[in-house]
Amino acid sequence: VVATFPGTVRILTQAYNEDGTFLGDRSNTGISRGAPEVSGLSDGGWVVVWQTNRNEIRGQIYNADGSEETGEFRISSNPVGRVLTPSVSDLSGGGFVVTWENDVRDGDQFGIYGQAYKADGTTQGDEFLVNTETGGVQRNVSVTSLTDGGWVVIWESYGVDGNDVGVYGQAYKADGTTQGDEFLVFNSLFFRSSTSTDAYEFIGSPFVTSLTDGGWVVTSVDGNNGFFIYTKTFNSDGSVRSYYDPGTGLQYYAYNEGSDALVVFTDLSISDADNFNLSSASVSVSDFVTGDILGLADGFSLPSGIDVSYDPATGILSLTGSAGLA
Numbered sequence: 001v002v003a004t005f006p007g008t009v010r011i012l013t014q015a016y017n018e019d020g021t022f023l024g025d026r027s028n029t030g031i032s033r034g035a036p037e038v039s040g041l042s043d044g045g046w047v048v049v050w051q052t053n054r055n056e057i058r059g060q061i062y063n064a065d066g067s068e069e070t071g072e073f074r075i076s077s078n079p080v081g082r083v084l085t086p087s088v089s090d091l092s093g094g095g096f097v098v099t100w101e102n103d104v105r106d107g108d109q110f111g112i113y114g115q116a117y118k119a120d121g122t123t124q125g126d127e128f129l130v131n132t133e134t135g136g137v138q139r140n141v142s143v144t145s146l147t148d149g150g151w152v153v154i155w156e157s158y159g160v161d162g163n164d165v166g167v168y169g170q171a172y173k174a175d176g177t178t179q180g181d182e183f184l185v186f187n188s189l190f191f192r193s194s195t196s197t198d199a200y201e202f203i204g205s206p207f208v209t210s211l212t213d214g215g216w217v218v219t220s221v222d223g224n225n226g227f228f229i230y231t232k233t234f235n236s237d238g239s240v241r242s243y244y245d246p247g248t249g250l251q252y253y254a255y256n257e258g259s260d261a262l263v264v265f266t267d268l269s270i271s272d273a274d275n276f277n278l279s280s281a282s283v284s285v286s287d288f289v290t291g292d293i294l295g296l297a298d299g300f301s302l303p304s305g306i307d308v309s310y311d312p313a314t315g316i317l318s319l320t321g322s323a324g325l326a
Contacts, residue, residue: 011036011050015066024066039088039096043119045069047096049086055079057086057100061121070121076100076113077127083113087141093149093174094119099130099141109137112155116176125176131168132182135159138168142207147214148236149174154185154218156204167206167220171238180238185218186230215241 015023036050044064052058057076061069075098076083086100099114112130117123131138136159143153152171166187171179185206206220214236222228232243243252302308306321 011048013038013048013062015046015062027066027068035085037086037088039090041090041096041119042092042094047088047090049075049088049098051084051086051100055082057083057098059088059098073121075115076102077115078102085139085141087143089143089145089151091116091145091149091151091174092147095124097143097145097151097172099143099153101139101141108135110139112138112141112153114143114153116151128176130170131155131157132170133157133168140204140206144208144210144216146171146210146216146236147212150179152208152210152216152234154206154208156206165204167204167218169208169218183238185232186220 012026014026017023036048038046038048040046041061045062047059047061049057049059056074056079058072059075060072063069075086080102082101082103084101084103086098088096088098090096095116095118097114097116099112101110102113103110111134113127114130115123115127116125130141130153136157138155138157141153141155143151145151150171150173152169154167154169157166157168167185168182169185170182173179204220206218208216208218210216211233215234217231217233219229219231222230230244233241235241302319306319308317308319310317
């Protein structure tokens with residue numbers, strides 16, 4: 001574990017062993033204005049990045065024993081405008097990627113920029129603009145590595161989709177080229193449609209993390225409806241897998257036409273307040289198209305006394321009969 005503490009003038013860094021004891025002494029890392037971020041590296045070391053009071057994003061790499069691998073180095077290459085709130089992630093093939101905000105360079109207020117690095121701290125390619133749509137404000141960036149050596153960047157975008165604030169993303173391949181186009185994760189209409197039609201209050205603070213199967217999951221806050229936390233999960237090819245709506249308490253699953261069968265759930269629990277016997281239940285397909293199929297997976301067996309039937313004209317799977325519930 002490595003912890004960073006924004007001091008009055010400098011970033012303080014302390015590493016810890018598995019048992020919580022100190023690994024080496026606390027170190028002073030960089031003259032800072034704040035926003036330190038840290039990421040572990042594949043060789044056991046770590047990298048710290050921060051914004052300075054000289055409008056720079058800077059970093060420093062450490063070895064696994066806490067010694068300095070490099071001195072401080074400048075990450076943001078262009079001195080024009082303010083650079084703020086960096087985000088950093090290690091890369092599965094070694095190295096790391098850093099993203100940050102710049103308030104003027106993309107031509108219209110804040111934009112998102114990034115720079116990838118090799119394991120030895122040298123740059124991998126050039127500094128790059130992340131957001132394709134440069135109108136409005138793009139802020140609050142989060143980045144995570146993917147299992148194939150690439151990465152995905154998520155951020156807030158103000159005034160791009162015409163509905164207040166949206167959360168957008170862009171995936172990258174291991175060589176730094178884009179994987180697909182910039183994509184919308186959430187917009188304000190999605191949040192409002194859940195439980196409220198109130199005017200925009202707050203949507204955003206996105207965070208992204210990778211999954212072991214190559215996909216990723218994004219979380220975001222909805223301030224219109226009591227500060228719920230929403231999630232949306234993506235497959236490795238960028239297609240949507242599922243999302244959770246705390247307003248309805250439901251988990252929604254996306255299925256792409258022609259894909260392999262989608263497992264919606266592996267367990268089903270139904271309760272009845274006045275009767276311990278289950279008499280019937282139904283599961284339905286939303287956005288149903290004739291020919292869609294909803295059924296039980298191979299090898300799955302229902303409790304004795306329960307029969308299953310599927311109506312291909314409506315997309316409803318019915319469970320009928322009687323079975324005792326524990």
